[in-house]
Amino acid sequence: MTARVSATPCPGGPLLLRGVEEVETADGTVHSVDRPVVALCRCERSQRLPWCDGTHRALARGARRTAGDVAPA
Amino acid sequence: MVIPPARGPLTASLFAALVDGTPLAHTDLLTRLDGDGVLSDDDLQLALWVCYALHYESVDGVPDDREWDLDVLAFRQALEERFLAALHDLAAEVVDDWAHREGDVGDRLFALTDSVEGPSLSRHLHRHGDVVQLRELLAHRSAYNLRESDPQALALPRLDGPAKVALAELLFDEFGAGRPERLHSTLFAEAMVAAGLDPRYGGLLDRLPGTTLAITNAMNLFHLRRSLLPASLGHFGAFEATSSEPSRRLAAAARRLDLPPAVAAYFDEHVEADAVHEQLMFRAVCAPVAASGPDAETGVFFGAAACLLLEARAGQALLDAWTSGESSLLPAADDEQLAS
Ligand SMILES: [Fe+2]
Ligand SMILES: [Fe+2]
Numbered sequence: 001m002t003a004r005v006s007a008t009p010c011p012g013g014p015l016l017l018r019g020v021e022e023v024e025t026a027d028g029t030v031h032s033v034d035r036p037v038v039a040l041c042r043c044e045r046s047q048r049l050p051w052c053d054g055t056h057r058a059l060a061r062g063a064r065r066t067a068g069d070v071a072p073a
Numbered sequence: 074m075v076i077p078p079a080r081g082p083l084t085a086s087l088f089a090a091l092v093d094g095t096p097l098a099h100t101d102l103l104t105r106l107d108g109d110g111v112l113s114d115d116d117l118q119l120a121l122w123v124c125y126a127l128h129y130e131s132v133d134g135v136p137d138d139r140e141w142d143l144d145v146l147a148f149r150q151a152l153e154e155r156f157l158a159a160l161h162d163l164a165a166e167v168v169d170d171w172a173h174r175e176g177d178v179g180d181r182l183f184a185l186t187d188s189v190e191g192p193s194l195s196r197h198l199h200r201h202g203d204v205v206q207l208r209e210l211l212a213h214r215s216a217y218n219l220r221e222s223d224p225q226a227l228a229l230p231r232l233d234g235p236a237k238v239a240l241a242e243l244l245f246d247e248f249g250a251g252r253p254e255r256l257h258s259t260l261f262a263e264a265m266v267a268a269g270l271d272p273r274y275g276g277l278l279d280r281l282p283g284t285t286l287a288i289t290n291a292m293n294l295f296h297l298r299r300s301l302l303p304a305s306l307g308h309f310g311a312f313e314a315t316s317s318e319p320s321r322r323l324a325a326a327a328r329r330l331d332l333p334p335a336v337a338a339y340f341d342e343h344v345e346a347d348a349v350h351e352q353l354m355f356r357a358v359c360a361p362v363a364a365s366g367p368d369a370e371t372g373v374f375f376g377a378a379a380c381l382l383l384e385a386r387a388g389q390a391l392l393d394a395w396t397s398g399e400s401s402l403l404p405a406a407d408d409e410q411l412a413s
Pocket of ligand 1: 247343
C-alpha cells in the first residue's frame with residue numbers, strides 16, 4: 001500500500017501536511033510526526049521550526065498596528 | 074462526581090430536586106436575574122454547570138434518570154434563556170463588525186479573534202506569575218479541560234461531508250491520536266496532579282467563580298442544541314485559535330517556576346496541536362458551515378465572539394485578583410488551601 005500525502009496551504013499561515021511520517025529539514029535533521037495532520041511553518045519565525053506555533057499571527061498583528069489599520073475589513 | 078455545596082437559591086433548589094426529587098419552583102427564583110449579571114452570577118453558573126454534568130457522568134446521590142427529568146430540563150432551559158440573551162448582548166457589536174463582510178470567512182474569523190483584546194494571563198504568568206497563580210489557572214481550567222473536547226464531540230453527528238471529516242480529524246488528535254496516554258484530558262489531569270491539585274471532575278467546583286464556569290457553560294449550551302450548531306463551531310474555533318501562543322508562554326512559565334514536567338508537557342502539546350486545530354476549525358469546519366446560509370454565518374461569528382468575550386471577562390477577574398494580591402478562587406468552605 002502506498003501512503004497518500006497531501007499538502008494544504010493556509011492563506012497567511014502554515015502548510016498542513018497529512019499522511020507524513022517524518023519531515024527532514026535542510027540541515028538534515030529528521031523530525032518524526034505523531035499526529036494525523038501537522039502544520040509546517042511558512043513564516044520561518046516559529047520558535048518550534050519546522051512546526052507552526054502561531055507566530056505568523058503575532059507578526060501580522062504587529063504589521064497591522066504599525067500600519068494603523070485596526071478597523072475590520 | 075460529588076455535588077458541591079449550594080451557593081444560592083438556584084443551586085439550593087436544583088440540588089434538592091436532584092437528590093430528593095423536591096419540586097423545582099424556578100419561576101420566582103429567576104425574577105432577580107437579568108442582563109449582564111447573569112454572565113458572572115456564581116449561583117446561576119454553578120447550577121447550569123451541574124445541569125450539564127448530568128449528561129456526562131453519574132453524580133453522587135443523584136439517580137441517573139434525573140438527566141432527563143422534565144422539571145430539571147425546564148429549569149435548565151429557563152436559566153439558558155437568560156444566559157443566551159446575555160451572550161447575544163455581549164457579542165452583538167463584535168458580530169456586527171465581522172459577520173457578512175467582504176472576504177473569506179476563515180480570514181475574518183482569525184481577524185475577529187485578533188481584534189478582541191483580552192487580558193493576557195499567559196503574558197502575566199510568563200514574566201511575573203508565581204506557583205500559586207499558575208496552580209489557580211489550572212484550577213479554573215479544570216472546569217473544562219478534565220473533559221477536554223467532550224462537548225465538541227457532540228457536533229460531529231450534526232455535520233456531513235468535508236466539515237465532518239475535518240472535525241473528526243481534529244477530535245482524533247484531541248482524543249490521543251490512537252494512544253490512550255495522549256488523551257488531552259488525561260494530560261491535563263496529570264498536569265493537575267503534578268501541580269498538587271485534585272484531578273477529579275468537579276473536584277474544585279466550590280472554588281470556581283461564575284465568570285469561569287460561564288466559559289464551559291457556553292460550550293455546553295451551544296453544543297447540546299442543534300439549532301446552535303454554527304455557534305458551537307465558532308466557539309470551538311475561537312477557543313483553539315487562542316491557545317497556541319499562550320500555551321507556549323505557559324509552558325515556559327511552568328519551567329521557570331520549576332513545576333514537575335507534566336505541567337509544561339500539557340502546554341507544549343497544545344502549541345503544535347492547536348496551530349493545526351485553529352486552521353482546521355476556522356477554514357475547514359466553520360467556513361463551509363457559514364457558507365450554508367446567512368443565519369449560519371451569523372451563528373458562527375456569534376459563537377466565536379461569545380467565546381473570546383467570556384474568556385476576556387474571566388481572565389480579567391483573575392488578573393484583578395492577582396493585582397490586588399488576592400486569590401482568584403472563591404474562599405474554601407473550611408479555610409483549607411488549594412490542596413498541596
Ligand atoms: Fe487539546
Ligand atoms: Fe486543540
